[in-house]
Amino acid sequence: MPAWLGHRSLTLIVLAAIVVLLPLGFPSSYYFRVASLVWVSAFAAVGLNILMGQAGQVSLGHAGFFGIGAYAVAIGPAHVGLPSWGALLIGAVISAALAWLVGRPILRLKGHYLAIATLGLGVLVALVITTESRWTGGPDGMSVAKLSLLGWRATGSSTWYWITGGVLVAGTWIALNLGETPTGRAFRALHDSEVAARVAGVDVARFKLQAFVIAAVYASLAGSMLAMMNGFVNPDQAGFLHSVELVTMVVLGGLGSVVGSIVGAAMLITLPQVLTVFQEYEHLLLGLIIIVSMIFMRDGIVPTVSRWLAGRVRT
């Protein structure tokens, strides 16, 4: 195998191949829609995994940034006359700025305290969205203008399938890049021992903040994409349950594993669709599946399975 075709390139090629080939088996546009939802959530999860899996800092309010991105593309065109893509960028900038401002004080906290502080941040964003109904439509949500670029309008599930799939591949590329750079090593080092990282000269506060801002931008972009794809936003997208869902994707797939986050997102989005045949037992089954996978695959699905495969190859 040539050197450039390392683990990283292989992962990307496989992911791109899946995105390209998957539609061949799609019988209806409904499948395009579900797959796009997977790509959007996976993109947010891949970003959150940089914060949680690499740098080891939890965020229970990440849907707040998702919501900011979503409402930016709703409010920007409707109230300010911005083009959608401009609103998307502004949403990302606002999310980054908020993460940077709030991250400075709260990332000093550890463990449960950090969890609660980030939870508070998420709740706050959701609260603002719900109460500022003049701008946001309040609890009912609001409709979102279609994305248009140079006269071309993005509509239809298959168009959004390709946009979200492409963006996911790009986001995965960046996340994979980061792992083996001075920044990525600093993230992983402070995750394992803050004391040793500091003694090695790593400015722990700065790198935690960087990871938080990166993850916030990912979530914001995912929120913008989902809003434009749906043509509609509501406050639930910024809500606590959505934050928990994002964390679940990351943990279920495997903390620190980029592929894991994609697998986790795919499971959490597609399982409810599959389980609808069980009607009222749907949620019960989803919960059970999550519990059982965490019991038997503590490190997450992808790390556990790849270790298992490596073991088989060796024996």
Add this chain to the structure above:
Amino acid sequence: MTILTASNIGISFGGIKAVDDVSFSVDAGRILSIIGPNGAGKTTLFNVVSGLYVADRGHVELMGEDVTGCAPEALAALGLSRTFQNLQIFQRMTAAENVMVGRHLRERCHLLSDLFRLPSVTRQNRATREAALALLDEVGLRRRADQLAGSLPYGACKRIEIARALAAEPRVLLLDEPAAGCNSVETEEIDHLVRRVANKGIAVVLVEHDMKLVMKVSDRVLVLERGRPLTEGTPREVRDNPAVLEAYLGKHGARGAARA
């Protein structure tokens, strides 16, 4: 040239003076050992000097600059490196990556270049890895370079810490019990390693319970007892000082040892 000077360091925890009026200094290329019974305050002194604890009293000077109360990352930038008595390795990183983190301050670290992994980043990565492998070679762990540090035995982890500390190209290296948990062959290797480090002109401060090692490698020895300096001198002077024996063995034991 004097690299590191600590003067009149004092720190207490809940009324107990863990370190009380301790001073030392170490020159480039010299080895100062700090010894003393368990709980004497050796690690605490290291924690103060490396910026992890803020002392109640006293000053630390690095390269003639007052660095009292500076953060560890700032001290690292000024050339201070250390290892830990209780292992502080990056478990989920490979041995090589652990040492590469040690080169953090020697690397250009720019977020955007890293996100897009520009060719300069790849080039630098290769150089950093080469440097890390050379250091792993020096501590006898080259073969284990790509194994997860968390899966390696205790003695190997101790040596990864030394390699990681050396990766920063420090001017002064603080070693907290590097030979703990090592067999006699490994201790011998640590002996050679410490001398090689000093021969490069690095000032070494060594905390160690293995007296044979201490007596062999040290230029000077500082003895602490219950946070206070007991005596300081050459290895020979310290070995022949009855007060030192007494501190280790108690009055009774010292008399017995003297008779034996």
